[in-house]
Amino acid sequence: MTSSDRRYSVIVFDLGNVLSPFDYHPALDAVEHIERGLGGKLREFFTANYEYHRAFERGDVTSDEFVARMLSVLDHKVTAEQFCRMYSEIFTLNKALITLLPQLRKQYKLVLLSNTNPIHLRYGYGGFDFLKQFDKLVLSFEVNAVKPESKIYEAVEAFTKAPPAEHIFVDDIAEYTETARRMGWDAVQYVGFRNLVAEFTKRGIL
Structure with missing residues (x-):
């Protein structure tokens, strides 16, 4: 199945260096x-x-x-x-991408999928308003699995109840997007906002 043939119902976003750039x-x-x-x-x-x-x-x-x-x-x-x-205190905002979330939310279920920890959630990004746009936060420490382990992707599917082919995943790390594809998802490696818009447009998401 090519990306143009797919029907998407779920968009899964990574957090770090996608929605929220971070720098230690x-x-x-x-x-x-x-x-x-x-x-x-x-x-x-x-x-x-x-x-x-x-x-x-x-x-x-x-x-x-x-x-x-x-x-x-x-x-x-x-x-x-x-x-x-x-x-x-390492997180900033990818404002361009964040502004797309309300539009995407009208048509798709939105899930955040992140390798993270409870300290960063509490003291770092946990108060960011854009998190309210998501139907579900799948956080590694809560599901006892990290990307690229299949268990964490399965945790997303357990929530969405959607077929694997209806998921598209956006992550900046190629290994993690490759695992998503092996799970039957579509995926885009995030290299910048313009590229993502082009990839979404090509797929009819935008």
């Missing part, structure tokens, strides 16, 4: 201002312990466990509250 440099700079060298220590920890952070996003590590380890890495020079705020 402000967080690292904020930690560095507490004491010189702390930002570097935090950067080194995340670089060397990618799987630990991924386990946090999967829900295998609790917020309390994660914060305790981070405070240890930072030599307890910050409080738990300070860390959570600095760690989460």
